[in-house]
Amino acid sequence: MDKVELHDTLTREKRELTPSDGKQFRFYVCGPTVYGPAHIGNFRTFVLFDVFYRVLVAAGLQPRFARNITDVDDKTIKASQEQGLTLRAFTDRYTEKFHADCDTLGLLRPDAEPRATDHIQEQIDLIAVLMEKGHAYQGADGSVYYRVASFPEYGKLSHFDPAALQTQATNSAEALNLADEYDRDAVADFALWKAHKPADGENAWDSPWGRGRPGWHIECSAMSMKVLGQTFDLHGGGEDLCFPHHENEIAQSEGATGKPFALHWMHAVHLLVEGKKMSKSLGNFFTLDDLLEKGFAPDAIRYLLVSGHYRQQLNFTLKGVEGAASGLKKLRKLAAHLRVPEDADRTAPPPGSPTGAFASAWAVLRDDLNTPAAIGELFKTGSALLSESPREEDRMGLHKLLFALGIPPVGPENTTAETDAPEAIRALADRRWQAKKDRDFTAADALRAELTAAGWQVLDAKDGYTLEPLAR
RNA sequence: GGCGCGGUAGCCAAGUGGUAAGGCCGGGGACUGCAAAUCCUCUAUUCGGCGGUUCGAUUCCGCCCCGCGCCUCCA
Numbered sequence: 001m002d003k004v005e006l007h008d009t010l011t012r013e014k015r016e017l018t019p020s021d022g023k024q025f026r027f028y029v030c031g032p033t034v035y036g037p038a039h040i041g042n043f044r045t046f047v048l049f050d051v052f053y054r055v056l057v058a059a060g061l062q063p064r065f066a067r068n069i070t071d072v073d074d075k076t077i078k079a080s081q082e083q084g085l086t087l088r089a090f091t092d093r094y095t096e097k098f099h100a101d102c103d104t105l106g107l108l109r110p111d112a113e114p115r116a117t118d119h120i121q122e123q124i125d126l127i128a129v130l131m132e133k134g135h136a137y138q139g140a141d142g143s144v145y146y147r148v149a150s151f152p153e154y155g156k157l158s159h160f161d162p163a164a165l166q167t168q169a170t171n172s173a174e175a176l177n178l179a180d181e182y183d184r185d186a187v188a189d190f191a192l193w194k195a196h197k198p199a200d201g202e203n204a205w206d207s208p209w210g211r212g213r214p215g216w217h218i219e220c221s222a223m224s225m226k227v228l229g230q231t232f233d234l235h236g237g238g239e240d241l242c243f244p245h246h247e248n249e250i251a252q253s254e255g256a257t258g259k260p261f262a263l264h265w266m267h268a269v270h271l272l273v274e275g276k277k278m279s280k281s282l283g284n285f286f287t288l289d290d291l292l293e294k295g296f297a298p299d300a301i302r303y304l305l306v307s308g309h310y311r312q313q314l315n316f317t318l319k320g321v322e323g324a325a326s327g328l329k330k331l332r333k334l335a336a337h338l339r340v341p342e343d344a345d346r347t348a349p350p351p352g353s354p355t356g357a358f359a360s361a362w363a364v365l366r367d368d369l370n371t372p373a374a375i376g377e378l379f380k381t382g383s384a385l386l387s388e389s390p391r392e393e394d395r396m397g398l399h400k401l402l403f404a405l406g407i408p409p410v411g412p413e414n415t416t417a418e419t420d421a422p423e424a425i426r427a428l429a430d431r432r433w434q435a436k437k438d439r440d441f442t443a444a445d446a447l448r449a450e451l452t453a454a455g456w457q458v459l460d461a462k463d464g465y466t467l468e469p470l471a472r
Numbered sequence: 473g474g475c476g477c478g479g480u481a482g483c484c485a486a487g488u489g490g491u492a493a494g495g496c497c498g499g500g501g502a503c504u505g506c507a508a509a510u511c512c513u514c515u516a517u518u519c520g521g522c523g524g525u526u527c528g529a530u531u532c533c534g535c536c537c538c539g540c541g542c543c544u545c546c547a
Contacts, residue, residue, distance in 0.1 A: 012476095032547075045547040073545075159475060160543070190544065216545050238547030243475095245545070269477080270547070272540085307495080308485070313478075313540070320484060323496035330495085333510095364486085373486050376494035441505050448507070459508050468508095 001351065002059040004366045006234075007311060009242060009265035010157055014368055017061065020233055020263060025061040027053075028224040028262070030237035030245065031113070033070040034094035035079045037287045040301070040316060041278050043105060045238045045268040047302055047406070048310045050107040052236070052266070052369055054404045059366060060351030066112040066227045069095055073216055077203050087203050088117070101288045104298045106345060106406045112227045116219040120205045123214040123222040126256055127192045127207075135255040139183035142195030144209050148188040151251040157265060158243035162188065190248055191215035217248040221261075225253060235262030239269050271305075271314040291321070299408055300325040306371045306405055327379075328411070334382040335398060335409035338390045344399045345408040357381045358397030365404055374401065421467040425456050429467055432458065 004017045019025040029049045032038050038046075049067070056063035070076075071091035080090035095115075102109075116123075127144055130136040135150045148154050148162060155162045196204040196211040204211040224235065230253070237246065246265065253261035270277075273284040291301055296318075304324040308314030341347070355362045361377035364370045378401055385394055402409055421429070432447035451458055451467075459466045 030547075033545095038547080042547045048547095075545095158542075161474075164474060164543090188544080239541070240546055243542065243544080248544090268547070270541075277540085304484090311477085312485090315484070317484080320496080323484070326497090327495050370486075372484090372495095373493075376486055379494050436505085439505080445506060452507095457508075460504090460506090 025063045026228040026232040027234035029067040031067040034091045035075040040286045044271045044305045047305045048268045058404050065110040067110040069115045114223040123218045126222045129256040141183040144193035145184050145189040221249045221252040230257045234264040236266035239267045268310045271316045273316045296321045338395045340399050340409045342410045344402045348403045349399045353396045354393035355397035356393030
């Protein structure tokens with residue numbers, strides 16, 4: 001078992017990861033809310049946790065990985081109604097889309113993928129325990145709320161002072177004005193069970209507190225504990241989830257069980273697109289399909305997402321994806337030279353296998369998941385190996401790294417789309433080929449210029465040529 | 473205001489108290505009639521600014537400037 005260290009949001013220290021049950025390393029990642037196709041920012045998070053999972057596998061920590069699907073909330077309900085679909089039919093559609101996108105980006109499937117609406121009873125049971133223990137109460141509106149004041153450790157993850165949170169909230173003019181209308185005892189209290197509203201339509205379930213639906217945070221507490229146990233090794237998600245979502249999960253779970261919930265917390269920092277926070281109005285809001293339509297290869301997109309450290313903002317740019325494709329090509333040459341198996345990105349070499357010249361890359365990857373440093377090491381050691389005859393230990397080492405990063409050692413055979421050139425272009429190209437065969441290079445060059453002007457590039461081979469549309 | 477992160481070559485991005493990884497782009501060269509591809513090679517006396525600690529700081533401390541995140545349901 002190789003040592004893996006990771007920064008912990010809770011303690012703000014780097015800590016070694018070990019399975020607390022001595023067998024499997026159990027971890028949970030907050031998955032997508034399936035109300036539409038996920039965007040590239042979502043995928044940064046999911047790709048990073050995929051790499052994390054892979055590193056654990058390759059290190060021999062035998063991970064058990066759970067990632068949920070959130071299929072009930074304001075957005076899913078609203079969008080399903082707008083499309084005239086049941087919540088289930090609607091969320092099924094985008095769950096499938098999410099799976100397809102994950103496959104495209106080479107993500108390994110989690111060991112468990114619980115859905116919120118499949119675990120309503122577990123959530124109700126958990127809320128009932130919180131009611132019994134005095135951590136929850138039913139408000140005047142019929143909704144059930146968590147009493148934050150009942151959990152003294154509230155704020156320990158995000159390092160917020162609960163008192164300050166209260167003060168702050170009540171200090172805002174809006175909160176003051178509305179204070180009397182609150183159904184909660186304190187503004188920091190959050191909903192565990194939401195009483196049915198007309199806007200929810202059919203999307204309601206029976207509970208001891210009347211019809212309604214679960215609050216957002218409770219699903220992750222209920223499902224993670226069901227799938228992984230009351231105490232498990234690590235919980236992760238995007239940085240935005242640290243507060244309040246994860247803080248609330250801790251309050252709910254530890255309030256109910258009296259035991260530690262997740263032992264280690266990991267948060268992935270959001271990316272920037274073209275230097276700005278993604279937003280539809282800025283036109284830098286990309287789904288995976290948007291990028292594929294622009295002609296970018298999925299593995300280049302993945303490579304770029306992995307080329308930044310997970311605790312560092314990453315600036316995702318279109319130019320960057322192009323550059324990523326160039327870098328990938330080099331790595332693949334190295335993989336071919338070392339005869340790494342073609343499925344190296346999908347099949348892990350045995351844990352403990354030799355890493356040879358790639359030991360340093362493997363080491364930095366296990367040191368707080370330093371993917372950019374690992375890629376750097378890959379190139380550094382790799383270029384030296386290119387001129388030597390391949391060694392088995394290096395082959396194993398590169399295999400391990402490519403698996404951990406999820407980089408396929410072989411690219412798609414036809415990276416450039418098979419675009420058929422129009423007849424007129426073909427004719428021009430044929431004339432140029434003839435001119436070239438006649439060694440009339442002046443005419444050949446003139447024809448090449450014409451083709452270039454028309455947006456086509458001629459690539460010569462020994463006994464023929466191919467036409468490619470010029471890049472964007 | 474509270475908590476936190478960052479400012480390293482044209483771009484992306486590691487890193488260390490001991491004198492700046494790597495990738496992309498670009499330049500030069502080889503090869504090719506040209507182009508593409510490929511190969512070789514070059515590109516930060518310097519790490520936002522100013523002080524301090526130190527034999528020595530990009531790395532530690534202080535202040536300042538700039539950018540960013542979270543502060544109630546956005547990965």
